[in-house]
Amino acid sequence: MPASLLATKLFIPASRPELVPRLRLVEQLNKGLHRKLTLISAPAGFGKTTLLTEWIVKLRFSSSKENQNANSIAWLSLDEGDNDPVRFLSYVIAALNQAEGKNAILGKGALSMLQSPQRLPAEAVLTALINDIITIPDRIVLVLDDYHLIETQPIHDALAFLLEHLPPQMHLVIATRQDPGLPLGRLRARDQLTELRAADLRFTPSEAAVFLNHGMKLNLSIEDISALETRTEGWITGLQLAAISMQGQDTSSFIQSFTGSHRFVLDYLVEEVLMQQPENVQEFLLRTSILDRFCASLCEALLPDAENSGQETLAYLEQTNLFIVPLDNERRWYRYHRLFADLLGQRLHQKASSSAGDDGIRMAELHNRASIWYEENGLEIEAFLHAVSSNDIEHATRLMEGGGMPLHFRGGATPVLRWLESLPTTVLDAKPSLWVMYASALSMRGQMSGVEEKLQAAEKALHGIEQDEIARNTMGHIAAIRALIAATQHQTKTIIAQSQRALEYLHPDNLPVRTATIWKLGLAYQLQGDLAEASRAFTEAISISQISGNTIIEITASIGLGQVQETENQLHLAAKTYHGVLQLIGEQLQPSGCEAHLGLARIFYEWNDVDTAQKHAQQSLKMAQQLVNIDRSAACEVFLARLKLSQGDVASAAATLTKVRQSVQQHNLVHQIPEVISAQVLTLIKLNNLSEAAHLAEKQELPFSQARVYLAQRDPSAALTVLRPLRKQAEAKGEADKYLKIIILQACAHHTNGETSEAIQLIREAMGLAEPNGFIRIFVDEGLPMAHLLSEAAAQGTMPNYVSKLLAVFEAEAQKDDLSPSQQLVDPLSEREIEILNLIASGLKNKEIAEQLVISLNTVLYHNKNIYSKLGVNKRTLAVAKAKEINLI
Amino acid sequence: MFYSIGTMKEHIHYLIKIKNHLNTHWGDWFDGLTITKTADGNTILSGVIVDQAALHSVFKKIRDLGLTIISVNPQEKGE
Incomplete structure (x- = not known):
């Protein structure tokens, strides 16, 4: 929810009919189109804007004539308020869309990244934008007028990045009073720059x-x-x-x-x-000179009496050529020629200071009237800027606080911080909530180092003040910001302590801060593994944010709730929660969208709807890549690797995991490493490389993986030894998802150990937990031994419907393998089977094998059948070839 | 002792020479700098400028008026 954008800033100023045709300059501009950048750098009053409008008219005319190399023009008139990277880039995207016409959806992804509550690198936003521009068939020219008003280095850097990666169909034009902070020397050396300077323009x-x-x-x-x-x-x-x-x-x-x-x-x-000029026109000019742009009704708000018609005076000024520039086709909005505005402003200042005290013009009064007009017309940043200029601290504070959703969360961080920096500490001390806003705006900008200092200043200022509602609310807000800082450092105890303090002190009506605080509390409980408390906090945050319309918190708290529900094995509820998140997010690109898709991928996979799972995982991966979120990308890739593994494509799963592991280590994403290694262990088990699997599981201290390796090594007692303490832990913490996994592994281990009754008892418990939520893969992924165990359970009359449903999936998997023999084995060969395979390979007949191993011929044939089925072949010779191919023998 | 202009030292008295005669009422605009017309038809802006940031703000105002700078001279104390 950024503060609104002004359409007039995107309007290409009208070209005046009486102007001097400047063909030599237009020619130079045309020639410059094949370079990356055109720089028009000259002092005020050299006709930079006028030249550009003349050129644009000609460019449009010629392209409509040729009708092959169409040019669309994106225009952006900058002002001081655009020194905020988010606001600047939002305007650039709006300008490009305006140029491309009604149906353009350029930079949709980039825009939603800008609106995301998380701060994203400008490079990511620009990359998304550049990828959209590449799809445009025609040339697009982006004009940035009055670029000298931009003084923020991150914006220069963003523009330099854009120039470095400029799509071939795009051209950039900068008009400025001073050379911009771009690598001009390099551009000149590479012949990528056309320059028009004062000497050319005069x-x-x-x-x-x-x-x-x-x-x-x-x-x-x-x-x-x-x-x-x-x-x-x-x-x-x-x-x-x-x-x-x-x-x-x-x-x-x-x-x-x-x-x-x-x-x-x-x-x-x-x-x-x-x-x-007549006296009333002089008065009009002086008073309105404080405005960056104006329409009749805004001018009238600044005039001393209502008799002067703003519209008539504007028409007169335009007619007499008094340096006013129309900003739209309807002649509603105008601005003064910048230089003229400065001159008028200087005269106004002089007049105001000489007539101070009497009833002449008071600057503060004019700014105050402008601020009120802008506020009434819904333009909050402009209203704030004029309130600041009028030195009306109360009014500026009210506009900054924005009724609970502060201006710095809506694209106004730069003017807000600039104002707060300019205020003397005495003013801040007199109004401690200003210190807190200062801290909040800094933390929103990611400037965490300065935050605590401001909070302490607020506390000091609060000291000795009467503890009324306002003071208490301010104290609550201080704690809420401290909880936020702790959340960025995963300090759960501090988050909980500060959040609880915040909720105690915050005013009951301060819903935005309260909701965000309750969400943070949920996050802390989730990190601590206290699922019941986490679930309660997330649910509360969601219901309050729904009442107050705080979609951002509703989305993030829902993700937290969905994850808690997954941990509680409540797959149906979790899926519902994630679908709700996707509905709230709509078309926006947000990290929460990645989380929701990945959660759905996990759930649909568990339900054995592999296609839907894959679609969600790929959607999640696409979003993560667009957001340049390496952490989320890695999580998606690990999931997709496991999906491949379950489909028998071991080789490509292994390749993906090797790649992800490198990326995770390179970016020091330590918390992702266990996930990646667990998946690698599964891959190694499938490849029958048990020694390497055991080595990895042990080295990384992954008990689940260790238990699986022991099972694969046919050492069930060792597996049981590992699983026992794990189960106690899961029981103590109430981790239902882990508990279910553990008892399934225990059942397998007991079964292998020949302890059938223990195995059946455990699998019965597992099925009881799993059936209501439709679990399938958690059983099926354990392979043939699980199929045998389930058959035995069915024979004993345990949950026949569920068992037959699961066995049907086993059956379908086996058939799928027959139809499309995969390169690697879903089900590894047993040691006996490998032994037999080796004997086949050495040329022995079945009868000879039976004799050598001292088993019956029927047993050999039984083993052969299993070997063929596992290798996906139907002949001895093919079995040997396949086994050699995958290095089994 | 030699020092480079404005690196650390603050509150330096500057003389900024500008082309053409500037009306004295621009003094306010230039935050109280004194405006003196010279015999050769130019103008000197003079006064104490607290630091480099303030100096650049003066340059910005000169730029925005489209004035031409002829020279900028800091005056050391005791001169």
Whole structure:
């Protein structure tokens, strides 16, 4: 929910009909299109914007004529408020979309990344945007006007990144009063830069002649034109002001006194121009000069009486060419030519300070009126900026607090921080909640180091103040921010202590902070393994956020709840929760979307709907990659590897896992390593490489993996020894998901050990837990031994429906293997089978094998049948070939 | 002792020479710098500038008015 964007900033200023055609410059701009960047760098008043609008008209005309190399133009007029990277990039995306037309969805992914509550690297946002731009068939030109107003290094860096990776169909144009913080030298050296500077832009004598005599219809001699050109040095604004001053005057005496003066051209001419205006127009110009842009109703809000019609005066100004620039086609919004606005502003300032005290113009009053107008019209950042300029701390504070959702969470972090930095500590001390907002805005920017200092200042300022509702709420907010800092460092005890303190002190109506705090509490309990408390906190956070419409918290708390439900084996509930999250997120790109898809992938896999599981996992992976989230990408890849493994594609599962392990180690994602290694152990078991599997499981201290290796090594007692303490632990912590896994492994171990009754008893318990939530794969993935155990359980009349459902899946798996023999084995050969295979390979007949092993011929044939089925073949010769192929013999 | 301008030292008195005569009422705009017209038709902005950031803000104002800088000179104490 960013503060609203102003459409007028995206409007390409109208090209004036009377202007001087500047064909040589247009030609240079055209030639520059095949380079990456065009830089128009010159002081104020050199006609940078005007030149660009003339060029754009011609560019559109020529491309509609040729109709092959269409150009679309994205325009962005920057102002000081755009020094926030989020706001800047949001505007760039809006400008590109406006250029591409109604149905354009450029940068949709990038935009949702900008709106995400988590801070994402600008490179990720730009990469998503660049990938969208690459799909555009035609050329797109992005114009950034008044770039000198950008002073934030991260924005220069983002632009440098964009230039470095600029798609071939994109061209960037920057108009600025000073050279931007971009690697211009490198661009020049690579011939990727076209430059137009003051010397190129100034009017030549012949252009001055066309302008004065043709454009402004003055009948001047060559000498007069030359004198004016010399005096103004071809400076376009100077010539324009001179021309306006000469309208209806004796031109030769004007030129004589003007060229004879040493006065600064502007001083001289602005006075001339202003003095010619009626008093009410002068007043209008001065008062509205505080506005970056204006419409009639906003101007009227600043005028002393309601008699002056804003609309009429604006029409008059446009008609008399008084440096106003329309910002839309309907002639609703205008701005002054920047230089003219500065001059008017200076005069206003002078007048206000000389008339201080009496009923003349008061600056604060004007800004206050502007702030109120903007607030009433829903433009909060502009309202805030004017409240700051009017020095109205109460009003600025109220706008910053934004009724619970502070402005710095809605694209206003830069102006908010700039204001708070500018306030004297005495002001902050008098209003401790300002210190807390300061800390909140810093933490939102990721500048964690400064946060605690501000919180302590707030506490110091609160000391000795009466503990009224406001003070208590501020104290609660301090604790809430401390809990947030602790959450970034996974310090569960601190999160819980600070969150509880926050909830005690926060005002009951302060729902945004309360909800976020309850969510954090849930997170801490989840980290601690206290599932009941976690579930309670998440549920509460969700229900409050639904009431207060706080979608961000509703989404993140739902993810937490879904994960808790999975841990409790409540697969149906968890799936419902995750589907709810996806509905809330809609088309946005958010880390929570990755989590929900991956959770659904796990659940559908457990339900043996492998196709749906795969779709969700791939969706999750795609999102994680778009978000450049290596941690989530790794989690998705591990899941997909396990999916491949279950489908018998061991080789590609192993390859994926090797790749993921490298990436995880390279990025130091320590918490992902156990997941990756467990999957690798499973792969090694499938490949019958038990010694390596045992080595890995032991080295990484993964008890589950160790138990599996022991089972594969036919050492059930060792497996049981490992599983016993694990089971106690899971029981103590109430970890239902682990408990179920453990008793299934225990059942397998007892079964292998020949302890059938223990095995049946355990599998019965497991089925009882698993059936209500439709578990399938947790049994099927244990392979043939599990099939045998289940058959025996069925024979004893245990849950016949569930067992036959599970056995049907075993059957289908086996058939699938027959139809498409996979390269690797789902079910490893037993040692006896390998022994027999070796004898077959050495050329012995079945009867000879029976004799050598002292078993019956029937037993040999039984083993052969199993060997063929496991290898997916139907002949002895093929079995030998296959076994050699996968290095079994 | 030699020192480079403005690295550490603060509150330096500056003389900034600007092309053409500037009206004295621009003094407010330039945060109280003194405006003096010179005989050769130019203007000197002078006054104490607290640090480099403040100096750059003056340059920005000069830039935004489209004025031309001729020279910038810091004056050492005792000069």
